[in-house]
Amino acid sequence: MHRIEIENTRQTYLCAAENDLLRGMERLGGKGIPAGCRGGGCGICKVQILTGSWRCGKMSTAVLTPEERRRGIVLACRCYPESGLVLKVIGKMKYRLEKFSDG
Numbered sequence: 001m002h003r004i005e006i007e008n009t010r011q012t013y014l015c016a017a018e019n020d021l022l023r024g025m026e027r028l029g030g031k032g033i034p035a036g037c038r039g040g041g042c043g044i045c046k047v048q049i050l051t052g053s054w055r056c057g058k059m060s061t062a063v064l065t066p067e068e069r070r071r072g073i074v075l076a077c078r079c080y081p082e083s084g085l086v087l088k089v090i091g092k093m094k095y096r097l098e099k100f101s102d103g
């Protein structure tokens with residue numbers, strides 16, 4: 001299990017290496033996590049990884065540019081932690097997450 005911190009809200013959760021980051025976020029029970037495609041195609045779950053290491057599955061270049069990938073921006077539904085991570089929610093999920101979280 002890896003410890004994931006959401007910089008926007010200071011919430012943390014544990015995520016197994018074989019689970020994608022979005023699934024773990026959903027388990028926080030936050031109302032702010034919208035249902036997206038969960039398949040790397042809609043871009044709603046975009047996050048920027050600030051520290052830590054990770055690996056990614058297939059992500060659509062229509063929603064994530066090579067430049068964004070270079071900056072550590074990934075789709076949470078297609079990203080798996082390889083260490084503890086600090087991430088920042090930056091996609092459409094950001095507003096709702098911040099609005100609904102207690103932190």
Ligand code: FES
Pocket residue numbers: 022035036037038039040041042043044045046075076077078
């Ligand atoms: S939920 Fe659609 S890209 Fe992640």
